[in-house]
Amino acid sequence: MKLYEFMAKEIFKRNGIPVPMGAVFTGVDGVAAFLEKTGSVAIKSQVLSGGRGKAGGIKFATEPQDAISKVQELLASEIKGCQVETVLIEEKVTIERELYLAITVDGSKRQIVLLASVAGGMDIEQVPEEQVIKRFIDITIGLQPYATREITRQMGLKGREAKQTEEVMLKLYQVFRKYDAELVEINPLVVTPSQVLAADGKMTVDDEAAYRFLPEVPYVEEKTAVEKKADELGISYVELDGEVGVMANGAGITMATLDLLQHFGSSARNFMDAGGGSSEKATAAALEILLSTNPKALLINIFGGITRCDDVARAFVQVKNALDLKLPVVIRLVGTNEDLGTAILREQGIESFKSVEEAVTKVISLLNGGGADVHNS
Amino acid sequence: MSIILNETTRIIVQGITGTQGQFHTGQMIAYGSKIVGGVSPSKGGQEVHGVPVYDTVEEALLKQQVDASVIFVPAKLVKDCALEALEAGIKTLVIVTEHVPLHDTLEIMAYAEKQKAEIVGPNTYGLISPGQCKIGIMPNNIFMPGEVGVVARSGTLSYEIVYQLTGAGVGQSSVVGLGGDRVVGMSFIQVLEKFEADPKTKAVVLVGEIGGNAEEKAADYIKSMTKPVVAFLAGKSAPPGKRMGHAGAIIERGKGTFKSKVEALTAAGVSVANLPWEVGPLVKQALAQGSEKVYG
Numbered sequence: 001m002k003l004y005e006f007m008a009k010e011i012f013k014r015n016g017i018p019v020p021m022g023a024v025f026t027g028v029d030g031v032a033a034f035l036e037k038t039g040s041v042a043i044k045s046q047v048l049s050g051g052r053g054k055a056g057g058i059k060f061a062t063e064p065q066d067a068i069s070k071v072q073e074l075l076a077s078e079i080k081g082c083q084v085e086t087v088l089i090e091e092k093v094t095i096e097r098e099l100y101l102a103i104t105v106d107g108s109k110r111q112i113v114l115l116a117s118v119a120g121g122m123d124i125e126q127v128p129e130e131q132v133i134k135r136f137i138d139i140t141i142g143l144q145p146y147a148t149r150e151i152t153r154q155m156g157l158k159g160r161e162a163k164q165t166e167e168v169m170l171k172l173y174q175v176f177r178k179y180d181a182e183l184v185e186i187n188p189l190v191v192t193p194s195q196v197l198a199a200d201g202k203m204t205v206d207d208e209a210a211y212r213f214l215p216e217v218p219y220v221e222e223k224t225a226v227e228k229k230a231d232e233l234g235i236s237y238v239e240l241d242g243e244v245g246v247m248a249n250g251a252g253i254t255m256a257t258l259d260l261l262q263h264f265g266s267s268a269r270n271f272m273d274a275g276g277g278s279s280e281k282a283t284a285a286a287l288e289i290l291l292s293t294n295p296k297a298l299l300i301n302i303f304g305g306i307t308r309c310d311d312v313a314r315a316f317v318q319v320k321n322a323l324d325l326k327l328p329v330v331i332r333l334v335g336t337n338e339d340l341g342t343a344i345l346r347e348q349g350i351e352s353f354k355s356v357e358e359a360v361t362k363v364i365s366l367l368n369g370g371g372a373d374v375h376n377s
Numbered sequence: 378m379s380i381i382l383n384e385t386t387r388i389i390v391q392g393i394t395g396t397q398g399q400f401h402t403g404q405m406i407a408y409g410s411k412i413v414g415g416v417s418p419s420k421g422g423q424e425v426h427g428v429p430v431y432d433t434v435e436e437a438l439l440k441q442q443v444d445a446s447v448i449f450v451p452a453k454l455v456k457d458c459a460l461e462a463l464e465a466g467i468k469t470l471v472i473v474t475e476h477v478p479l480h481d482t483l484e485i486m487a488y489a490e491k492q493k494a495e496i497v498g499p500n501t502y503g504l505i506s507p508g509q510c511k512i513g514i515m516p517n518n519i520f521m522p523g524e525v526g527v528v529a530r531s532g533t534l535s536y537e538i539v540y541q542l543t544g545a546g547v548g549q550s551s552v553v554g555l556g557g558d559r560v561v562g563m564s565f566i567q568v569l570e571k572f573e574a575d576p577k578t579k580a581v582v583l584v585g586e587i588g589g590n591a592e593e594k595a596a597d598y599i600k601s602m603t604k605p606v607v608a609f610l611a612g613k614s615a616p617p618g619k620r621m622g623h624a625g626a627i628i629e630r631g632k633g634t635f636k637s638k639v640e641a642l643t644a645a646g647v648s649v650a651n652l653p654w655e656v657g658p659l660v661k662q663a664l665a666q667g668s669e670k671v672y673g
Binding site for chain 2: 105107108110111112138139140177180182206208209211212236238240248249250251252253254255256258259260261262263267268271273303304305306334335336355356357
C-alpha cells in the first residue's frame with residue numbers, strides 16, 4: 001500500500017526525521033491563517049503517481065489570496081488521471097543542496113538496500129549509476145552508525161551536513177523496519193543552513209503485514225470497487241480493458257491465459273486468479289464478480305491442484321442457472337477430479353476442453369460469431 | 378538421480394495437524410515420500426496418517442533422523458517455525474505458505490545463510506523428483522520420470538508446462554517451484570547449477586514471469602551451461618504497474634518487462650517458447666541437437 005506524501009511525512013516526523021512545517025487542506029478554510037505563520041509556501045497536490053511537479057501539481061505562493069486561489073485551482077485539477085482531493089501546504093525552505101535517500105529490498109540479493117546520492121531532487125532513474133551509492137544492510141545487525149559514516153564519506157559530505165544526514169539515515173531505517181515498509185524514499189533530502197529535512201516523502205508498506213501495522217498507519221484505498229470486492233473474497237483481481245472475462249487458478253497460469261488471448265488476437269477484460277482450494281461458494285462469488293464487469297465472453301481455465309474441477313463445475317452450473325447467462329462461455333478443466341467436473345458440465349449440455357489451445361481458440365471464434373454458444377451446443 | 382530430494386529423503390511436516398498439513402501429508406505419503414514426523418505445538422503424541430506428531434522440531438530431531446522440513450502453518454507463524462527448523466539444524470526447508478510478510482522472509486533468509494541451509498519458497502508448491510518423492514502440494518498424476526529438469530516461479534503454470542511435457546512424452550528428473558514472492562530462498566541459478574551437475578538431467582526448462590530480474594540473472598549463468606535450456610515466460614500482455622497475482626509479478630519503473638527477459642534468455646542461447654505447447658517439441662529438438670553435439 002502506497003501512502004500519500006503527507007502521511008509518510010507524519011510518520012517521519014513522529015520518528016524524529018525533520019520535515020518542513022506544513023498542514024493538510026481539503027478546502028480553503030484556514031489557508032490564509034496558515035500563511036500568516038509561514039510566509040512563502042509550496043502548495044503540493046497529494047496524489048500517488050510520480051512526476052507530480054512536472055505535471056503542474058506543485059505551486060508556490062507568498063500572499064494569502066494568491067495561495068487560496070492556487071489551492072482552489074489544484075483541488076479542481078487532475079494529475080495523471082487522479083482527481084486532487086488534498087493539498088499539503090508547507091513553509092518554503094532555504095535550499096543549500098538537495099540529496100537523495102531511499103531504503104528498499106533487493107529481491108535478487110534477498111537483502112535490504114540503502115540508496116544515497118548527492119544528485120537529489122531529480123528522478124533517480126535518470127541519475128547515472130556511478131552517482132548512486134548502494135549499501136546492502138544485514139538485517140540481523142541492522143543499519144549501524146559506522147555504515148552511515150561510510151555512506152556520507154562516499155557522498156563527499158562534511159561536518160554538520162554529514163552528521164545530520166547520518167541521523168536521518170538511521171531514523172529512516174528504523175521507520176523502514178518498524179512499519180514493515182517495502183520502500184521509504186526522501187527525494188529531495190534538503191540541506192538548509194541549520195538542518196537537513198525531508199522535503200518530500202514516499203512510503204510503501206507491505207500489505208501482507210497489515211495485521212500488525214501500528215495504529216498510526218492510515219488506510220489508503222488503491223483499488224477499484226470491483227477489485228475491493230474480489231479482495232474480500234481472497235481473490236487476486238486486476239481490472240483490464242479487453243473483451244474476455246478470465247477466471248483461472250494461480251497467478252502464472254492466469255497471466256499465460258491473458259497472453260494467449262492476446263496472441264490469438266483478442267484481449268482480457270481482467271486478471272482473476274481465483275486461487276488454490278477455492279470452494280464451490282467462493283467460485284460462484286468469483287464468477288459473479290466477472291459478470292459484473294460486462295465481458296463479451298468468459299474463459300475459465302482451471303488446472304486443478306488444490307482446486308477441484310468438480311467444485312468449479314458445480315459452481316458454474318449454479319451461477320449459470322441463477323443468472324440466465326447469455327454470453328459465450330468456454331471452460332477448460334484439467335487436474336484433480338477432472339472427470340467428475342466434465343461429467344457435471346456435460347449433464348447440463350456444457351462442453352469443456354482439456355487442451356488450453358482449443359479453449360482459447362474456441363472462445364475467440366465464438367466472439368467472432370464463428371460458432372454456437374457453448375452451453376447450448 | 379535427481380536434485381535436492383530422492384526416495385531416501387526423510388521429511389518432517391511443520392503444521393501437520395492443520396487442514397492443509399493433514400491433507401498434503403497424506404498426498405505426499407501416497408506419492409512415496411518418507412514422512413518421518415510432524416510438528417504441531419501442544420499436539421505432541423498424536424498421529425496423522427500414522428506419522429508421529431511432536432511438540433517441537435528439536436523433539437522431532439531427537440527421535441528421528443531428518444533431512445528436510447516442509448512448512449504448512451499460517452503466514453504470521455511462518456517466521457517462528459522457519460527459524461525453529463533452521464536453529465535445530467534442518468538444511469533443506471520448503472515454505473509452502475503464501476502471504477508471508479516481506480520483513481519476516483528477509484529475517485528467515487539471513488538466518489538460513491548463517492546456518493548454511495537451503496530454502497525453497499515461500500509461496501511455492503514445493504519440489505518433486507517424479508517417481509521417487511515429493512515435498513509440497515502439486516497434483517500427483519501429471520508428472521512422469523525422465524531426464525528434463527524444470528524450474529519455475531509459478532505453481533499452476535509449471536503444472537501446465539509439465540502437463541505439456543508429459544503429454545509430449547518428455548519425462549522430468551526433478552521439478553522445483555521457487556515461489557511467487559518478491560524475496561524467495563532458492564534462485565533460478567542455484568537450481569540450474571544443480572541440474573547442470575546432475576548426470577540424469579539432460580535438458581532444463583525454465584518457467585519465468587514478468588517482474589524482478591531473476592530471469593536476466595539466470596540468463597547470465599546459462600551462458601556457461603553445457604545442457605540445453607528451453608524457457609517459457611508469462612506476462613507478455615500484462616500492463617505496467619499492476620501486480621499480477623504474485624507479489625513479485627509487477628513491472629516497476631520500466632524494469633522486469635517480458636521483452637527484457639526474452640532478449641536476455643535468447644542472447645544466452647535459450648529457446649524461448651511462444652506458446653505453452655511449444656515447450657515439449659522444443660525440448661525434444663534441443664535433446665536431439667545436444668546428442669548430436671556430443672556424439673556426432
